[in-house]
Amino acid sequence: MRYHKIPDETIRRLPVYLRGAIHLAQQGVENTSSEHLASLLGVKSWQMRKDFSYFGDFGTPGVGYHLESLIGHINRILRLDAGHRAAVVGAGNLGSALLAFPGFGMYGFEIAAAFDIDKRKIGRTRNGVVIEDVAKLASLSRRKIYMGIIAVPGSAAPEVADALVQAGVKGILNFSPRYIAVPKRVKVITIDIAMDLARLPYYMPAG
Amino acid sequence: MRYHKIPDETIRRLPVYLRGAIHLAQQGVENTSSEHLASLLGVKSWQMRKDFSYFGDFGTPGVGYHLESLIGHINRILRLDAGHRAAVVGAGNLGSALLAFPGFGMYGFEIAAAFDIDKRKIGRTRNGVVIEDVAKLASLSRRKIYMGIIAVPGSAAPEVADALVQAGVKGILNFSPRYIAVPKRVKVITIDIAMDLARLPYYMPAG
DNA sequence: GTTTGTGAATAGTTTCACAGCA
DNA sequence: TGCTGTGAAACTATTCACAAAC
Secondary structure, eight states: OOSSOOOHHHHHHHHHHHHHHHHHHHTTOOEEOHHHHHHHHTSOHHHHHHHHHTTOOOSBTTTBEEHHHHHHHHHHHTTOTTOEEEEEEOOSHHHHHHHHOGGGGGGTEEEEEEEESOTTTTTOEETTEEEEEGGGGGGGTTTTOOEEEEOSOGGGHHHHHHHHHHTTOOEEEEOSSSOOOOOTTSEEEEOOHHHHHHTHHHHSOOO | OOSSOOOHHHHHHHHHHHHHHHHHHHTTOOEEOHHHHHHHHTSOHHHHHHHHHTTOOOEETTTEEEHHHHHHHHHHHTTOTTOEEEEEEOOSHHHHHHHHOGGGGGGTEEEEEEEESOTTTTTOEETTEEEEEGGGGGGGTTTTOOEEEEOSOGGGHHHHHHHHHHTTOOEEEEOSSSOOOOOTTSEEEEOOHHHHHHTHHHHSOOO
16 A cells, blocks of 8 residues: 555554554563554554555564564654754743653654743753743754744744744744644644643533 | 534534634624634634534624624533633643643633642642642542543553542543553543654654 | 455545525 | 525545455
């Protein structure tokens, strides 16, 4: 099935599979089946096999998947193999939490810069990263940082997004509760924490 | 179209519309069109109208939507109108950021309790909430807290989830990079921050 | 015997275009 | 005229079941 358009949903799931594969590999496991890996991750085994099938043959019939090569394949597809440097804008509670967040390393990410507008924070260090003046965002392209994380209040988010685009950023992870309008060449993924919480009551039994 | 199954995707979008409606209402706007509200939120106007159509007539042809009644409708559908109290487990960087997070109020949420396993944190206060011993999670049902937020490291997440379920929680917002297995009556929504970042490079132009 | 990879069937969602109401 | 509400069409994704590979 190698010559098909890749469903977005498949791309959304690949990091899940990657996390599971890394998890098992760290425990010393070398091979696994789609059934085992899928059950670990709460997905269906045929869903996982179908997703892999868009890219070629990852496994061996009768045997399963070799974790090391599976990890390599997914990393390459998602372009995580080269490593990526990101800048976080906003060094408040959320921004600081992101700077300290241990989960980015698994996917080859490093938060290499932090910015804030508050003069009292500028110059301080959080997790080894010096907080810089948000006015200096333009330096990102020179520093080869192509991903921006928006962790400022919603009211400031659109202008921060504009500044990131100006600075040559190609992808934005947006934590603000705002629609971020950018040129088509820039990809935005929004995580609106309160909004995700907001659909929980709908699915909860009455009470 | 009142007698249809509601698509999950529609439910996922309702909080978006709600946020936009509240935003406009706060600016003193009383009525709006699907075209205007949708463009503000980066969605398509017919998508929004279609979503509303599953629930009945929210608007007036030729006129548009009355924001106050639109907000009321969505709040009722999502069951946000009664207000909800949530407990956060884990008072580290992320948990503390959530306790300070201003965005929950819009949807009628209050973080009413916080728990941690670290004796040095227990008894301290963050944003007016006293951090309690995680061993006391069972008190949640007596306190009528039915939503739990998991903000602990992945290794501790499954047992925290079990404890939350034991405590009678009906919905869980999970920030840990782990699959959370719970009985069917409990709804889990997972926000895996690193994983969302992980699909950004795929969509970014080469470089 | 076991497990993958995938066409075909099913299910779900988006998009369109316009009838009908204000 | 302007805007909503919605069937029908188009598209996308999930699920199944099994042939092929080891």
